[in-house]
Amino acid sequence: MTEPPPRWRAAAVLVFGACVIGFSPILVRLTQTGPAAAGFWRLAFALPLLALMTRRTTGRIAPPSPLALAAGAAFALDLGFWHYGIKYTSVANATVLSNLTxxxxxxxxxxxxxxRPRPQFLLAVAIAVAGAWLMASQRVGAPGVNPPLGDALSATTALWYALYLLAIGAGRKRETASALMFWSSAVGAPLVLVGALALGEQILPLGAAGWAACVGLGLMHVAGQGSIAWAMGRLPTATASVVVLVQPVVAGALGWVLFNEVLGPVQSLGAAVTLGGVVLAQRASRDKAA
Known part of the structure; x- marks a missing residue:
């Protein structure tokens, strides 16, 4: 059997990472902590594994690069803004606005x-974002305690995650994925912890199930974001930003299975449209590279 082309292997790893991080909202709900505190435990539990991976890959942990520091700050802001966006506005608005990355x-x-992007790639972006909007538009939920604030936080989340992806994409030209992930997590963890303390959140999980969810977030971060970071060393950042829209599709399916949040016909159509946009984006990027 011939070995798959490196580009397709990278695309497969990217899709895998996006599927893994689809578990994020499920685990955050189970942590029994505040929104930013859940982000802290996610990064804190990931750090030991990332340190081991970095030492195994490079033999040592070198000082952080400016890009790794920037990625850590952007990801901390992404976690904090997204979690609070969900708290203050409807799930529909938070999902749509944060998926503008x-x-x-x-x-x-x-x-x-x-x-300059190809017209086919611009079409793929529009299709994928439209699919994400369809998935969110029919979700049932309260409008939130402060919709204008929640909408603003959720829209800003797309900016922070875009900056994170751009920093990781640029950093992967000179650094290993494990080193970038280690330092971005090491920078992000204290930032979200300071935010959680300043906002008076519940920091420690209330029981064994909460601790298990926090550990699960850490493992998810290593496997999910680590796979995305690895793949971004071999794929364009713009393509990666579209492919990670697989995440809300996975999260919606998990919500259906675990919490009986049924996907209606419109949401199912949105999932199919999103996946179609992802496939078209990958094809447009592959054709350009060829």
């Missing part, structure tokens, strides 16, 4: 990096 990344690459 591909638009931000594509616009940034076009304006600042002079990387």
């Amino acid at each position: 591909p638009v931000v990344v594509t616009a940034f690459a076009w304006i600042f990096l002079k990387q």
